[in-house]
Amino acid sequence: MKTMTCKQLGGACDKTFSANSFDEISDKSKQHGMEMFQKGDKDHLKAINEMMTLMQNPEAMKEWFDNKRKVFESLPED
């Protein structure tokens, strides 16, 4: 298992997620982001807005995603 924080995954807090794969951890952070979005958390709303802007540019989005994947892969196992 590897651990990343919400912030490391483009979010806004220090909540941690653990997973065996990058896809799994990004799903967990997405779920958490949606929860915080529904609660109307300002910091997460801002992070989600930035993500929405990024998604309008597929190249930038891919690069962002690749970078996060590299971070995940470079982490030591828990």
Ligand SMILES: [Zn+2]
């Ligand atoms: Zn968060």
